[in-house]
Amino acid sequence: MYFVRHNPRVLVGGAIVLVLLFMALAAPLIAPYDPIDVDASQALEAPNLTHLFGTDDLGRDVLSRVIWGSQISLSVGLISVGIGFLVGVTVGLLAGYLGGVVDLLAMRAIDALLAFPALLLAISITAALGPQIQNAMIAIGIVAVPAYTRLTRGQVLSVREREFIVAARTIGANPVRIVLRHIFPNIANPLVVQATLGIAGAILAEAALSFLGLGAQPPKPSWGLDINYNARYLSNFKWWMSLAPGTAIFLAVFAFNFLGDALRDALDPRLRRSA
Amino acid sequence: MTQYILRRLLLMVPVALLVTLIVFALVRLSPGDPILIYAGEERDPAAIEALRHEYGLDRPLPLQYVSWLTHALQGDLGRSLRTRQPVLQAITERLPKTLELGFAALLLSISIALVVGSIAALKRNSPLDLVATGFTIAGVSLPNFYLGIILILVFALAARIFPPGGYADFASDPFDNLKRLVLPAITLATASTAVNLRQVRSSLLDVLEQEYLRTARAKGLREGAVIVGHAMKNALIPIVTIFGLQIGALLDGAIITETIFFWPGVGRLAVDSIAGRDYPVVQAIVLMSALSFMASTLAVDILYAWLDPRISYGRRSS
DSSP: OHHHHTOHHHHHHHHHHHHHHHHHHTHHHHOSSOTTOOOGGGTTOOSOSSSTTOBOTTOOBHHHHHHHHHHHHHHHHHHHHHHHHHHHHHHHHHHHHHOHHHHHHHHHHHHHHHTSOHHHHHHHHHHHHOSOHHHHHHHHHHHHHHHHHHHHHHHHHHHHTSHHHHHHHHTTOOHHHIIIIIIHHHHHHHHHHHHHHHHHHHHHHHHHHHHTTSSSOTTSOOHHHHHHHHGGGGGGTOTHHHHHHHHHHHHHHHHHHHHHHHHHHHHOHHHHHHO | OHHHHHHHHHHHHHHHHHHHHHHHHHHHHSSSOHHHHHHTTOOOHHHHHHHHHHTTTTSOHHHHHHHHHHHHHTTOOOBOTTTOOBHHHHHHHHHHHHHHHHHHHHHHHHHHHHHHHHHHHHTTTSHHHHHHHHHHHHHHHSOHHHHHHHHIIIIIIISOSSOSSOOOOTTTOHHHHHHHHHHHHHHHHHHHHHHHHHHHHHHHHHHHTSHHHHHHHHTTOOHHHIIIIIIIHHHHHHHHHHHHHHHHTHHHHHHHHHHHTTOOSHHHHHHHHHHTTOHHHHHHHHHHHHHHHHHHHHHHHHHHHHHOTTOOGGGOOO
16 A cells, blocks of 8 residues: 555556446446447537537447447457466466577577567458457467567576575476466566556557457447547548547556556666665 | 677578568468459459469468568569569568658657757756656557547648648659658657657666766766766667667558558558458568568667677677
8 A cells, every 4th residue: 555655656547547447347337328329310419418529420429439449448458468478478487497499499489579560460460360359369469478478588587596496496396386386476576567568558559450440340339440430530620539539548558558667666676766 | 799790690590481481371371362362353263273373372381481482582572462563663662751751750759869868867857857757658658540640630630731641752842742741750759759768868867877977077077078978878778779679660650650641651551451462562561571670680789789898799698
């Protein structure tokens, strides 16, 4: 609690994340309208008391689409980071602990993945698997793998020869137990920070993929998709349809970045001293 | 140093091969039959089979890979399925436009980051520092397609200062070219400016606490000379890495920016080719951007060694 009270970034970031989580979980209860319900008589209405964020060209309520859109953004953020974390940390633990050929092969594969610019790789994988939100999650997860592998491997190398690990090996502890019970808890902090910042990156990547038509497909409410769809009305100054989902992406990414930064400062004693 | 460069080049070979394998697999995994796109209106099965044979798509995948790689190494990246134009020609026609946009954004980003980042570090906790720190978080959180749309709305549609998009050839109309460059360059530069500014500020803050700066001041050097000659020189080392990697990843940022602003560069070609399932073009763009990213990573490492004599690559074990 001391950490939370003395870190305004945690308070601000955490509060926005909680609001987003609430929006995503309670969308069916709090969204004023059905997000895909077409009502031509209400089309292109500016923000008013009936439709707080206005309506789009099909008369769909923008606020309801933003609220439901949080489900897609947060689930992609969490699931793709989960994929990247699980695969990346496993490979990093194996490469760092076993060393030798396993390390060499794993790190060359990671180098090959790192050679691709991130968004281009995500676009290529999603295009190859087919434009669907599930495939976007897989693509973003794969792109995230190298960051977790390199971080984990580096941390394992620094912990592997410490006395308590040598002691565990000496008394004949099972390698799986050594890795999971002794090494992993000692390297978890930077991974938590990376995962928090990773959610921000994943939300941004999903929005970009959906903007390009490779993520969520219409009529699903997705922030990136809605910005792209509504951008055609900008020349008529129908700005509200793009403004609301854009602000939602910004706030979500901002919150996870803020939280990740605060966690990094709090968990790294060197940064804590200089802050 | 030469030994290090040679070893790195040798290590790049298996990684580059893996990269080509991934690129080939990604395109071959894609749904749909590319030959049907090439065949267009032709639906005669015999004619389609003949085309498949002509393009070698009836051969086993490993043979197709070897054939594709051999041709790629000779500079033959195939022909676009949509336009029949040689892929290399399609890319080289658009590359200068992407480079113009990318380098304009990079120049903007580096200039702002160096000036504002340095002032923010030297005047720590001042109002400017707080604004700069806020911008570093906001800048990386703002999706560039959203920023681009806001800029179009405000500066092109409402204020009518800049055109909303498109490209004008520099040689025929330099003023129009630069006018059309402003909004996409700002859009592309914003996120990298935030990252660079943060790096400049934190690198300089790290260096400012070092004892050799106190020594420099103690021997009577002026503050300007201490900052520029001693602090900046050392603070630049980690900054160079970030700048170098950003040059390698120019295309990544350009993909979305070029799409929003109808900028006819390689990024837009990539998006159009993916939408049109123009596999040879997609394959070539992904391959070229991955290899250029690898080259820039190597260049950064070499520059690193040159900037910091303490780094001895000859004795590195990995």
